[in-house]
Amino acid sequence: MSPRPGFVLEVDRSTPPTVFWHGEGFRFERLPEGSRVVYPPEPLDGLVDPEASIRHALEHPLGDSAPLSALLKPGMRLTIAFDDVSLPLPPMRRPDIRQRVIEAVLDKAAAAGVDDVVLIAALAIHRRMTDDELRHALGDRVFDAFAPHGLLQQHDAEDPGALVHLGLTDKGEDVEINRRAAESDLLVYVNINLSAMDGGHKSVATGLASYRSLRHHHNVKVLQHSRSLMDRHHSEMHSSNWRMGRLIKAAGVKIFQIETTLNLDMFPSQFNFLQKREWEWSLADRAGFHATRLSLDRTPPRLARQIFQSMLSPYAVTSVQAGEVEAVHDVTLENLHRQQLVYVEGQTDILTMGLPYLCPYNVNSIMNPILVACLGLGYFFNLYRGRPLVREGGVCIMSHPTPWAFNPVHHPSYIDFFEQVLAETTDLVEIEKRYEESFATDPWYIHLYRTSYAYHGVHPFYMWYWCAHALQHLGAVIIVGGDRAAVRRMGFKPASTLADALEMAEDVVGRNPTITHLHAPPLLVADVS
Amino acid sequence: MSVRLPRIVEDVVSRPTWPGTLPRPIERRNIGVDYDTAWTRAPWARAVRRVLVDNVTRPFVAAVAAPKVFGREHLDALDGPVIFAANHSSHLDTSIVVACLPERFRRRTVVAAAADYFFDRPWKAALWSLALGTIPMERTKVNRRSADLAAQLLTDRWNLVIFPEGGRSPDGWGQEFRGGAAYLAKRCDVPVVPVHLRGVRPVFPKGSSSLRRGKVEIRFGDPLWPGEATGHDGREEDARRFAARIEESVALLADEAESDWWSARRRAAAGETPAFRGPDASPWRRAWVLPASARRTRRSRSRTSAKPW
Numbered sequence: 001m002s003p004r005p006g007f008v009l010e011v012d013r014s015t016p017p018t019v020f021w022h023g024e025g026f027r028f029e030r031l032p033e034g035s036r037v038v039y040p041p042e043p044l045d046g047l048v049d050p051e052a053s054i055r056h057a058l059e060h061p062l063g064d065s066a067p068l069s070a071l072l073k074p075g076m077r078l079t080i081a082f083d084d085v086s087l088p089l090p091p092m093r094r095p096d097i098r099q100r101v102i103e104a105v106l107d108k109a110a111a112a113g114v115d116d117v118v119l120i121a122a123l124a125i126h127r128r129m130t131d132d133e134l135r136h137a138l139g140d141r142v143f144d145a146f147a148p149h150g151l152l153q154q155h156d157a158e159d160p161g162a163l164v165h166l167g168l169t170d171k172g173e174d175v176e177i178n179r180r181a182a183e184s185d186l187l188v189y190v191n192i193n194l195s196a197m198d199g200g201h202k203s204v205a206t207g208l209a210s211y212r213s214l215r216h217h218h219n220v221k222v223l224q225h226s227r228s229l230m231d232r233h234h235s236e237m238h239s240s241n242w243r244m245g246r247l248i249k250a251a252g253v254k255i256f257q258i259e260t261t262l263n264l265d266m267f268p269s270q271f272n273f274l275q276k277r278e279w280e281w282s283l284a285d286r287a288g289f290h291a292t293r294l295s296l297d298r299t300p301p302r303l304a305r306q307i308f309q310s311m312l313s314p315y316a317v318t319s320v321q322a323g324e325v326e327a328v329h330d331v332t333l334e335n336l337h338r339q340q341l342v343y344v345e346g347q348t349d350i351l352t353m354g355l356p357y358l359c360p361y362n363v364n365s366i367m368n369p370i371l372v373a374c375l376g377l378g379y380f381f382n383l384y385r386g387r388p389l390v391r392e393g394g395v396c397i398m399s400h401p402t403p404w405a406f407n408p409v410h411h412p413s414y415i416d417f418f419e420q421v422l423a424e425t426t427d428l429v430e431i432e433k434r435y436e437e438s439f440a441t442d443p444w445y446i447h448l449y450r451t452s453y454a455y456h457g458v459h460p461f462y463m464w465y466w467c468a469h470a471l472q473h474l475g476a477v478i479i480v481g482g483d484r485a486a487v488r489r490m491g492f493k494p495a496s497t498l499a500d501a502l503e504m505a506e507d508v509v510g511r512n513p514t515i516t517h518l519h520a521p522p523l524l525v526a527d528v529s
Numbered sequence: 530m531s532v533r534l535p536r537i538v539e540d541v542v543s544r545p546t547w548p549g550t551l552p553r554p555i556e557r558r559n560i561g562v563d564y565d566t567a568w569t570r571a572p573w574a575r576a577v578r579r580v581l582v583d584n585v586t587r588p589f590v591a592a593v594a595a596p597k598v599f600g601r602e603h604l605d606a607l608d609g610p611v612i613f614a615a616n617h618s619s620h621l622d623t624s625i626v627v628a629c630l631p632e633r634f635r636r637r638t639v640v641a642a643a644a645d646y647f648f649d650r651p652w653k654a655a656l657w658s659l660a661l662g663t664i665p666m667e668r669t670k671v672n673r674r675s676a677d678l679a680a681q682l683l684t685d686r687w688n689l690v691i692f693p694e695g696g697r698s699p700d701g702w703g704q705e706f707r708g709g710a711a712y713l714a715k716r717c718d719v720p721v722v723p724v725h726l727r728g729v730r731p732v733f734p735k736g737s738s739s740l741r742r743g744k745v746e747i748r749f750g751d752p753l754w755p756g757e758a759t760g761h762d763g764r765e766e767d768a769r770r771f772a773a774r775i776e777e778s779v780a781l782l783a784d785e786a787e788s789d790w791w792s793a794r795r796r797a798a799a800g801e802t803p804a805f806r807g808p809d810a811s812p813w814r815r816a817w818v819l820p821a822s823a824r825r826t827r828r829s830r831s832r833t834s835a836k837p838w
Contacts, residue, residue, distance in 0.1 A: 011548070012550050013549065015546070015548040016546055016548075281545055286540065286545070290540055294537070
């Protein structure tokens, strides 16, 4: 039976309770009659032979690119950049698709006699990857061949010697990227396109860029006009990246883009119930869900976090395309939408969502309150095309424990941002104007970013800005089951139960509101008419 | 006092309710007319069935019904697949027909059985299809799947036992023959052998839960070929007309069973064969004229009669 598309369920009296993610746990909520639930499509079938598909893509490139084997010459400088630990989510079971693609590229490079090859993790201002994470992403063969010789590098956005300024776009945006990548005869970028936001010119223009360059599209104004981040034609952030990408190309940087898409098979078999619709749960699904929920309620948060963070997804690869950046990305979007798009009629007064334990910036780490806000208002709110799921002035209700907890190694600047900046103000523009520069240039944060495993000092600001469009659009944000102090610190309203939250929301949107629940993850993009 | 299970146990044990706003998908379960009987025709299952029929069914039928077989010679000339169309008054009919078939037919025979009765539970479906080689037959409406399966089996040279009345007689009289046997015979161009069972109802009638020993007679008639007769208007006989001819043949065998071959033949030639379906009258009158061979009288209860009054 072919996978069923996503759809919108109208809740009635006989609709069973709906699963809400709640951090490292779940809530089982009965939504009011008349509410809508947007369900994601079922996972598409994966490619039968991913290796063959990769080889085919490399030799049959899209756009005006020559086949990869024709671009490889002895004596050339080849750089292979790849997406960092923030993708995919959750991390995929071995072999990671990056490993498969990079091995295929290296096979061709070896056959062509290319000696000068460097691999670069395109971190932008994310934390550096650990050796274990690199080994998982690239596989033992690649890691053992490159890492011992210093040929497996991680992009350093604060190393002046490792950056090169390529010029300004017609809008005056600095384009400063990794020197090795820019000065190579060929830059191969290996993407995992988990969502429509990833890939395209954003890969190089963001992944290999410096703060000087990033600040042009990671700012309040641009993000307020990115509607949405999943719709690149209406996203100012993507427009900025596209301008930069075209400038990079014009500067002579030859990029061979490889993009891959995955299906929505996100959770291992013990979490099968997350891939199914509640009324179709088998006895095993019901037993699995309730046993998991009850045991997680009694598990110390630290242990629960370890359990969830060790989860690996059985993703299947649904497409591989390679060649010229824009041509490749157009096909990638088609493949992504084939898997993720759900048509939704009309907006809603109240949007509810259950937030999981993971966002791109807390892999093997803690989901701190800023990341909770970023995941809900930056990512989930933006999972739309056309119009937001919730109307202007509507309410967003998110379910997450939102602990006042931070990983001091990964998120040192987040602690200060939360304790100092948000204690003063939550206003985006004021924060940007008063505090961003000092955090971005703080030598201690830079030191930790470059030598430890810390996110850049400015990263919490960007996460906060990520909420810009939602905060401008919404009338109120309510977090169910969260740490009340942490929720209030961010300017949101805490609620103990969903019923309480819905009652509070009525004060904002009026009586008898329309309610829509986003049943994600697995990921979906709502095409709202 | 009712005991209520803890909420969590209820949530796990009870199936989730289905949203009223969604159409329920049609579940194709392996049950009823959809039951897949292919496994019962595998060599191992046929071997098991052979052992069961030879060592359980036939001794059992001999013990309770002591069947006498007439007209077996009509089968001698038949080689290919055959449809055996019999009257039906008891659950024992199937076992008796199967037990009394010549071995060359018995080893390769399936029985059309009511999908809603013999295939309504997985265990019943498995038991009867293994023990007697039953296949599910929809009897309340025309079902393509039932017909296709039976036709495929006839094409594969399996013999078919079918009860064209579609169910057991409620009062001992015959019922109208439906067109299934005739349709299959025409579709697969195979002969229909009319079969009459006499005296089975007293042994195990419909609605009874107890067996009573009796003497059963089974008669095989002349094979009937589709298309060998023409309709009133001279056109080729259709399935409905062929079904009526099968019913007439069974009625002739019934008359023969109640009288003798020669008398029955003469009555048939004169168009005076007694009505197979009984008189068109009130239930008590139908019961009044029911042949003794189809009646089951209540046994006298010695303990009751011994009471002082």
